[in-house]
Amino acid sequence: xxxxxxxxxxxxxxxxxxCTIGASLATAIYKWLRPGYxxxxxxxxxxxxxPGAPAGHLPLPLPFxxxxxxxxxxxxxxxxxxxxxxxxxxxxxxxVADPRWRxxxxxxxxxxxxSSRKPFFVPVALxxxxxxxxPELAQLNFLRPTGLPAGAPAQxxxxxxxxxxxxxxxxxxxxTEALYAHFMADLDQASEPGATKISVFLSHAKTDGTTPAxxxxxxxxxxxxxxAFYDENDIAFGALFAKTLDDKLESxxxxxxxxxxxxxxxERPWCRRELAMFRxxxxxxxxxxxxxxxxxxxxxxxxLQPGIRTRxxxxxxxxxxxxxxxxxxxxxxxxxxxxxxxxxxxxxHAALGRALPAGPGSVVLNWLPDVVTLLQIxxxxxxxxxxxxxxxxxxxxxxxxSLLENLFPLATFDSFDDVQG
Numbered sequence: 001x002x003x004x005x006x007x008x009x010x011x012x013x014x015x016x017x018x019c020t021i022g023a024s025l026a027t028a029i030y031k032w033l034r035p036g037y038x039x040x041x042x043x044x045x046x047x048x049x050x051p052g053a054p055a056g057h058l059p060l061p062l063p064f065x066x067x068x069x070x071x072x073x074x075x076x077x078x079x080x081x082x083x084x085x086x087x088x089x090x091x092x093x094x095x096v097a098d099p100r101w102r103x104x105x106x107x108x109x110x111x112x113x114x115s116s117r118k119p120f121f122v123p124v125a126l127x128x129x130x131x132x133x134x135p136e137l138a139q140l141n142f143l144r145p146t147g148l149p150a151g152a153p154a155q156x157x158x159x160x161x162x163x164x165x166x167x168x169x170x171x172x173x174x175x176t177e178a179l180y181a182h183f184m185a186d187l188d189q190a191s192e193p194g195a196t197k198i199s200v201f202l203s204h205a206k207t208d209g210t211t212p213a214x215x216x217x218x219x220x221x222x223x224x225x226x227x228a229f230y231d232e233n234d235i236a237f238g239a240l241f242a243k244t245l246d247d248k249l250e251s252x253x254x255x256x257x258x259x260x261x262x263x264x265x266x267e268r269p270w271c272r273r274e275l276a277m278f279r280x281x282x283x284x285x286x287x288x289x290x291x292x293x294x295x296x297x298x299x300x301x302x303x304l305q306p307g308i309r310t311r312x313x314x315x316x317x318x319x320x321x322x323x324x325x326x327x328x329x330x331x332x333x334x335x336x337x338x339x340x341x342x343x344x345x346x347x348x349h350a351a352l353g354r355a356l357p358a359g360p361g362s363v364v365l366n367w368l369p370d371v372v373t374l375l376q377i378x379x380x381x382x383x384x385x386x387x388x389x390x391x392x393x394x395x396x397x398x399x400x401x402s403l404l405e406n407l408f409p410l411a412t413f414d415s416f417d418d419v420q421g
Contacts (some may be wrong), residue, residue: 002302007084007183008351009120012062012202015090015103017047018034022090024163025171028410029088032041032172032341037368038394038417040345062087064119065111081355081420085119086179091130102134104151110137122178124171146173169330173337177224177297180344187270200339204260204272205267212260212303212324219332222261226255226336257298258335259319263310275315280295281365293377294350295367297342297370301335317372348393349416356419362388368396371407386410390419 013029015022027065046059061067063085087108095101109121125131125142132138146190147166155407185386200220206212213230220228257278266270278296285292300321320342321389322335350366358364363379369391374380379387387410394417396404404413 004104008041008082008348008355009084009086009183010044010063010082011086011088012044012046012197013088013090013392014046014059016092016094016098017049019047019090019092020364021167022047022092023164025090025124025168026415028163028168028172028177033345033346034177035341037392037396038415039349039368039392041086041348056100056102062108062111062119065108081352086122087119088122088124088175089133089134090124090126091142092126096129096132106134106136109134122175124175125308141178143171145174172341173333176337176341176344180340180368181225183344183345189246198255198343200228201229201257201274201278202260203257203271205262205264205271205277207264208262208303211326212301213258216258216301216332216335217259220336220370223333224336224340226340230383238401256271256339258317258339259298259300259316260303260324261300261316261321262303263305263308266311266313272313272315275313278318279315279319281371281376282379285354287354290358290362290364291294291377291379292350292354292364293366294346295373297339297346299335299339299342314372317370336414352392352416356390356416358390359388361385362390365389365391367391368393369404369413371404374404374408380408380411386412389413390416394418 011029011033013365015025015026027049030043030045032042036405048059049055049057052062063082085145089095089105095105099118111119121137121140123130123133123137123140123142125144131141145167147164147170160366202213202217204210217230220226257275259275275298279291279298280296283291284294298316298319300316300319301324302321303324320338322338325331346366353364353366356364359377363377367373369389374389379385380389389411391413393414394413395401401413405411
């Protein structure tokens with residue numbers, strides 16, 4: 001799905017200095033969209049007055065904004081390769097009541113008009129007054145996190161000083177779905193007009209992995225705009241099992257996979273084949289001698305019972321894992337939302353990799369490299385030719401790089417941040 005239509009955004013989170021939960025929510029958004037290793041788009045804050053400005057002055061301008069007066073009268077430069085902005089105003093009563101901020105929001109909404117890459121605004125209502133902002137933004141669809149007091153200003157938890165976990169989780173879920181719909185919907189329709197919903201493949205061993213898999217399937221169909229491919233229901237009786245799986249896994253409409261890792265999973269050849277096929281990198285583009293490879297995201301749900309002994313399997317590589325807890329609130333939501341976030345980041349990193357100044361003979365990845373996936377790229381198995389490999393983020397640890405360099409002695413590994421400076 002990654003091609004030239006995928007935008008390379010940076011994110012700006014805005015909140016009024018007097019908003020008591022603004023900083024906590026902004027930090028949660030940052031950690032969510034930047035999950036470590038320097039992955040994900042840049043996330044910047046706008047709350048404090050601009051340096052050198054008097055108290056109460058507006059924060060630094062955004063890249064697409066022009067200010068005629070004051071110490072910040074020039075346009076703030078955007079990072080190289082970035083071609084769009086996401087603006088997330090966390091709107092509470094203080095922002096609505098402050099005439100400077102109201103004026104600023106109206107100016108921001110107007111500044112993006114007429115641009116082919118106009119900013120994407122995702123306003124968040126933190127209390128009922130939020131809808132009284134200027135009409136340029138008031139007409140948009142607001143995110144309204146659950147767990148906030150009805151009819152009253154939002155307040156942090158008295159014990160911790162932070163926003164409630166329910167509110168934070170709800171905001172991140174809604175934000176992920178909004179970003180996915182914005183950045184992926186047009187691309188999906190352009191690549192496969194009239195196609196069905198994006199599928200999430202649920203891979204599980206029927207003997208002991210059906211409980212989490214069924215719960216996840218039901219959640220996907222009842223609470224999301226995705227579709228779940230669940231082989232117990234979705235393979236017709238008498239159909240060629242292998243061909244059906246092959247066709248589904250090769251489809252670009254299958255965006256991600258959830259692996260329910262139970263005690264019996266490693267013993268099931270079909271399960272391991274599903275996983276191996278899905279985690280096989282695919283060369284989606286070769287341009288000017290540069291190979292661009294992508295890997296669809298996989299989330300491993302650890303459903304092992306306490307005290308059960310089982311083997312690990314190499315096909316998992318460095319796929320992220322989440323422990324299944326039957327009694328935990330919102331377990332299905334956390335797993336699916338995390339997977340959707342990873343699908344967004346996979347496409348973001350593919351687009352960013354395409355924009356890098358890589359030289360002929362290079363290999364560009366959209367995932368953090370691991371031995372299992374690298375072995376499936378022919379250029380890295382070639383023991384006669386040196387190859388430059390670029391991967392997302394700011395760099396692996398010294399231990400991880402040492403292992404890869406020992407196993408692939410003709411390969412040089414550099415992160416995207418190394419290339420961008």
